[in-house]
Amino acid sequence: MLEKFSIILLILLTLTLPISVISASESKGKITITEYEHEDYYRSPRMEEEDRLRGKTFQFQPGLEIITDVDDAEIEFFEERMGKTPWEQDNLSPGAYRVRLERTGYEIVEFLVNVRSDRRTVVLVNMGRPTGTLFLTDLPPGAVVTVDRVPVEGNEITAAAGTHTLKVTAFGWETLQSDIEIPSGGRTRWRYDGGRRSFSLGTLKIRPRALPTRDKRGFTIEWNADSGGSADIRIISPEGRQIANIPFAVSSARGTVDWIPGNGGSEELSQGKYKVILSGTGYDSSSASSESYLLLDNRFKREARPAYAPLPGLLYAPGSAMLPRGIWQASTGAGVHFGGGIPVDIGLRFSPANRLEFSGKFKLTARDPFDATSIGMDFSTSWRANPMSGPYTVNLALLFAYEGYAADFGRIPSTNPGTSLPGLQFSIPMEYALGNWNFVLSPSVYLTFLGNDSGSWQFSGPARVSESLGAGVYYEDGLFLVGASAAIRGPDYPQGFLETTAWYGLEGRFDLPGDASYLAMYTGVRTLNADPVVSLGVEFGVIR
Structure with missing residues (x-):
C-alpha cells in the first residue's frame, strides 16, 4: 500500500512539474529527470555517440533514457535486469518504474521515474564518488x-x-x-587486535544525598565500571551493621541501583550517616571497590509543599521543609482573590548542596480594569541552621519580592492580599516534628519600599520596617498533606502605609500516581484592619 501511494504521489508531481531534480548525498550521486516533447528534445552527446557506434539514425519517440557519468552501470526495473548504461527504450509502457543502478566500486542508486506516452523522459545520474x-x-x-x-x-x-x-x-x-x-x-x-581492560570501579554518585527515614522513593546509586563482571552494593549503618546487600551483574559501563530505606520493613532505621560500599570481581578475576555515603535525616523531606501563593502561605514560607540535596520542585498554579484579582504563577525551587536551597517564582495577577493587572516575582535562599538531626528544625531564609503594574512597573498594587511586601524579608522558620504531625512558628522582619504617597505606592524610599509572626500545624504522610495556619503582620515604621493585618488559611496536597507529581489546593482569608479578601486556588507540581 505504501509503495503504491509513493508511485501515485510521484506521478502527480511529474504531471505538475516539467522538470524534476532529486539531489542525494555526494556518495549516492545526483539524479536529474527531464521530460521532453518533440520540439523541445535535446539529444545528449553520449547518446549521439551511441548512435554513431551502432550506425543508426535517431528518430524521436516517446520512451525512457538513462545516462550515467560512469558507463556500464547495471539497470534493474523492479528487480528485472534491463541492460547497462547508457540505455534507452522507445515506446515503453506508460507508468511508474522503480529503477536500481549498480556498478562495482560505486554505491547503489535507486529512484522512481514516471514514463508518459506522449513524452520522452531522460534521466541523468551522477554515480557519486567511487x-x-x-x-x-x-x-x-x-x-x-x-x-x-x-x-x-x-x-x-x-x-x-x-x-x-x-x-x-x-x-x-x-x-x-x-x-x-x-x-x-x-x-x-x-x-581488531586489542585486549580486555582490567576490572575497575569508578566513584559512586548518590542522589539525593539525604532523605528522611520514611521516604518511599529512596536513593538512586549510580556506578560505573571499565570492564564486565559481578558486583554488590552493601549499606552499612552508623553502628557498623550491614542492613542491605544488593548484588548485580556488571554488563555495561554504568548503571543505577535504587535503595529504599528499610525496604518496606517494619523496623524504622535510625538517622545518621550510612556507608555505601561497592565491591566487585571482573572476568579476569581481579577485584575492585569504591565507597561513598548517604544520610538519613528527617530534617530533609522530598514531599512537596504547596508553592503557589496560599494565604497565609506559612507552609510555603522560604526555609520551611527544605528539600534534600539534588532534588527540585517545579509548579504552576491559578486561583482567584475575591476582591484582589486572578493570579497565575509558576515556581521552581532546588537544593544544590546540603542545608542550602534556592527558589524563584513569577506571577501574573489579572485585575479589572486591565491597567491594574500586575506582574510579580520573588527570589529566596534558605539555609539549615542546625547541623544535627532531631525533632527540632531551625532555618534561616532571605527573600526578595516585587510586584508592579504591567502598565507602569514602577507602581505597586496597594491591594496585595499576600503576606510578602516589595523589598527584603528575613524569616526564621522553626518546626517541631511529632510523628506525622508538624508544628511551625515563623517570625519575619520586612524591609520594604513603598514611596511617600500612601495613595499611590512606588518602589522607592524611605525604607520601612515591619514584622510578622506566623504559626501553623499540618499532618503529612506518604500520600497527602493537610494543614492550617495563621499569620499577623504589624504596621510599618515609620507608620503611615500598612495596617495591622491577619491571615488564616487551610492547605492540602495530594500525591498523584507515580509519586513524582502532586495536586494542591488552598483557601484563605485576609482580615482585621485591611479590607477582607477571600482566596481560593489550585496548584499542580512535579518533584524529582
Whole structure:
C-alpha cells in the first residue's frame, strides 16, 4: 500500500512539474529527470555517440533514457535486469518504474521515474564518488564502530574510496583507532587486535544525598565500571551493621541501583550517616571497590509543599521543609482573590548542596480594569541552621519580592492580599516534628519600599520596617498533606502605609500516581484592619 501511494504521489508531481531534480548525498550521486516533447528534445552527446557506434539514425519517440557519468552501470526495473548504461527504450509502457543502478566500486542508486506516452523522459545520474569495501574481523562483543565519526553496522562496510579514520570501542575492551585506505572498487581487511581492560570501579554518585527515614522513593546509586563482571552494593549503618546487600551483574559501563530505606520493613532505621560500599570481581578475576555515603535525616523531606501563593502561605514560607540535596520542585498554579484579582504563577525551587536551597517564582495577577493587572516575582535562599538531626528544625531564609503594574512597573498594587511586601524579608522558620504531625512558628522582619504617597505606592524610599509572626500545624504522610495556619503582620515604621493585618488559611496536597507529581489546593482569608479578601486556588507540581 505504501509503495503504491509513493508511485501515485510521484506521478502527480511529474504531471505538475516539467522538470524534476532529486539531489542525494555526494556518495549516492545526483539524479536529474527531464521530460521532453518533440520540439523541445535535446539529444545528449553520449547518446549521439551511441548512435554513431551502432550506425543508426535517431528518430524521436516517446520512451525512457538513462545516462550515467560512469558507463556500464547495471539497470534493474523492479528487480528485472534491463541492460547497462547508457540505455534507452522507445515506446515503453506508460507508468511508474522503480529503477536500481549498480556498478562495482560505486554505491547503489535507486529512484522512481514516471514514463508518459506522449513524452520522452531522460534521466541523468551522477554515480557519486567511487567506493570500496572494508571487512572487519575479530570484533569484541557489542563493539561500536565509527568511520570518520559516523556509526556503521556490520562487518562488511561500503565506503567512499580514500583515507578514513576507523574507531572501535566496546565495553570491557581497549579502544582502537587507526587510519585506513580503501581503494576504489577494492577491499581492505582490518583485524581488531586489542585486549580486555582490567576490572575497575569508578566513584559512586548518590542522589539525593539525604532523605528522611520514611521516604518511599529512596536513593538512586549510580556506578560505573571499565570492564564486565559481578558486583554488590552493601549499606552499612552508623553502628557498623550491614542492613542491605544488593548484588548485580556488571554488563555495561554504568548503571543505577535504587535503595529504599528499610525496604518496606517494619523496623524504622535510625538517622545518621550510612556507608555505601561497592565491591566487585571482573572476568579476569581481579577485584575492585569504591565507597561513598548517604544520610538519613528527617530534617530533609522530598514531599512537596504547596508553592503557589496560599494565604497565609506559612507552609510555603522560604526555609520551611527544605528539600534534600539534588532534588527540585517545579509548579504552576491559578486561583482567584475575591476582591484582589486572578493570579497565575509558576515556581521552581532546588537544593544544590546540603542545608542550602534556592527558589524563584513569577506571577501574573489579572485585575479589572486591565491597567491594574500586575506582574510579580520573588527570589529566596534558605539555609539549615542546625547541623544535627532531631525533632527540632531551625532555618534561616532571605527573600526578595516585587510586584508592579504591567502598565507602569514602577507602581505597586496597594491591594496585595499576600503576606510578602516589595523589598527584603528575613524569616526564621522553626518546626517541631511529632510523628506525622508538624508544628511551625515563623517570625519575619520586612524591609520594604513603598514611596511617600500612601495613595499611590512606588518602589522607592524611605525604607520601612515591619514584622510578622506566623504559626501553623499540618499532618503529612506518604500520600497527602493537610494543614492550617495563621499569620499577623504589624504596621510599618515609620507608620503611615500598612495596617495591622491577619491571615488564616487551610492547605492540602495530594500525591498523584507515580509519586513524582502532586495536586494542591488552598483557601484563605485576609482580615482585621485591611479590607477582607477571600482566596481560593489550585496548584499542580512535579518533584524529582
